[in-house]
Amino acid sequence: MSVADLASPHGAASRNSQAPTCAQSAHLVSRSHTMSDLTSSHVARSTAAPQAAGLGLKPLVRRFRPSFATRKSWVQIPPAPLNALIRAILGRSKRRWLSTIGDAPRHRCPTGSTAEHLYLCEVLRRTGFVLRLEDPRFDLKFFKEWIAGWDVSSLLFLRGLQHVQLVDLDKRQVVGDRGVSVSKPKRPTVSIPNVTEVEQVTLTDVASTRAWTRYTTRYPRPRQMRATHKRWAKWFAYK
Amino acid sequence: MGEMVRLQIAIPRRPERSRIFVGLPLEEESDLPFSVSAPFDPNVDRTHLRDHNKLNEWLIARIGDLASAVAVARFEEQPRQGWWAFTLMWQRWRSAGLFIPVVSRAG
Numbered sequence: 001m002s003v004a005d006l007a008s009p010h011g012a013a014s015r016n017s018q019a020p021t022c023a024q025s026a027h028l029v030s031r032s033h034t035m036s037d038l039t040s041s042h043v044a045r046s047t048a049a050p051q052a053a054g055l056g057l058k059p060l061v062r063r064f065r066p067s068f069a070t071r072k073s074w075v076q077i078p079p080a081p082l083n084a085l086i087r088a089i090l091g092r093s094k095r096r097w098l099s100t101i102g103d104a105p106r107h108r109c110p111t112g113s114t115a116e117h118l119y120l121c122e123v124l125r126r127t128g129f130v131l132r133l134e135d136p137r138f139d140l141k142f143f144k145e146w147i148a149g150w151d152v153s154s155l156l157f158l159r160g161l162q163h164v165q166l167v168d169l170d171k172r173q174v175v176g177d178r179g180v181s182v183s184k185p186k187r188p189t190v191s192i193p194n195v196t197e198v199e200q201v202t203l204t205d206v207a208s209t210r211a212w213t214r215y216t217t218r219y220p221r222p223r224q225m226r227a228t229h230k231r232w233a234k235w236f237a238y239k
Numbered sequence: 240m241g242e243m244v245r246l247q248i249a250i251p252r253r254p255e256r257s258r259i260f261v262g263l264p265l266e267e268e269s270d271l272p273f274s275v276s277a278p279f280d281p282n283v284d285r286t287h288l289r290d291h292n293k294l295n296e297w298l299i300a301r302i303g304d305l306a307s308a309v310a311v312a313r314f315e316e317q318p319r320q321g322w323w324a325f326t327l328m329w330q331r332w333r334s335a336g337l338f339i340p341v342v343s344r345a346g
Contacts, residue, residue: 156249157260157276188316192308203249211252212274215309218243219301225294227280 140168140175147176152205155180156212163206179206188215195219246298246305247276250313259288275302 147166155162155178163179183202190198199216250273251257258264260276266286269275277298280289288295 153249153255153258153274154264156274157247157262188309188312190305190308190312192304195305198305198309209252210255212249213252214247214249215305216245216247217305218245221242221244221294222297225297227278227294228289228292 140166144176147178150178152178152180152207152210153212156203156214162203177207180204180212181206190215190217192217244278244298245276246301248302248306248309249274249276250309261285271306273306275306277302 143166147164155164162182164177165174165179166176167173168175180203183204186200188198188200192198195217197217201214201216202211203214204211247260254272257269257271257274259267259269259279260274261279261281262276264274265279265281265288267288279298280292280294281287282289
């Protein structure tokens with residue numbers, strides 16, 4: 001796994017001002033093997049049910065748009081807020097970013113790593129995003145409450161991400177933890193037309209006794225049925 | 240036929256609120272006893288499913304195939320937990336406020 005440093009969420013905005021000062025820092029660590037789940041979508045915080053809060057940086061931007069990131073920097077590029085954030089802040093292409101994550105040898109820190117990176121890589125042995133935040137509202141307490149706000153069931157159907165921790169790197173202490181442990185897959189005898197196999201796994205909340213049995217299968221999709229955004233993408237490609 | 244699509248259901252060990260996911264959860268209401276995930280066609284802000292959408296209708300039908308087959312398998316393997324994969328009609332009525340329990344005893 002590798003460690004990625006998001007230099008400053010204000011990146012685009014701060015380019016116009018003086019050199020950014022790292023007043024605040026928060027550290028999100030995840031057992032993520034790919035970036036696909038984090039970059040794929042968003043989940044908005046549901047006002048009807050507090051437990052229905054989801055995963056993603058979009059809720060942060062919705063609530064604190066003026067100070068968290070400027071509209072110009074990345075808000076305009078849903079539904080991939082983190083991906084857009086990365087591109088806006090670091091100026092890197094998606095391909096380069098993903099290849100950095102995907103191709104990095106496990107448990108090996110990139111060259112030029114700081115002590116924080118080494119701690120994340122070698123001690124925790126997890127993918128980490130070190131967020132240095134300038135706005136005083138986005139402190140460790142804020143992220144602690146943010147992580148506590150989302151329900152662990154948000155992780156049920158993510159392929160690469162099963163565990164997210166918030167780490168106080170100054171104290172070397174985990175202050176927020178949401179995750180599920182996944183059992184070895186089984187092949188139950190389930191008969192469905194046009195389906196060859198079904199996979200069954202048990203997901204258990206690391207912090208409680210909640211558990212789910214997840215069944216996965218694959219169907220051949222009729223060619224004429226496509227999601228609207230994919231149909232548009234194809235149309236624009238022909239144009 | 241087009242590409243293969245991944246359909247998933249997650250049945251909780253104890254009954255709890257279910258949700259509809261497109262990888263991550265939507266704000267769509269669901270009274271199913273399990274959560275479902277499929278590459279549905281959501282609206283632009285990815286909070287609800289698009290109505291009258293052929294892809295969504297087809298995926299929901301396939302989810303139904305998977306759920307019914309899983310329910311049968313669970314009845315064979317774990318008969319006590321088999322019911323947890325079912326939505327009973329009276330549960331829907333009760334959640335809609337239409338179910339009024341009536342107990343009558345002769346004599």
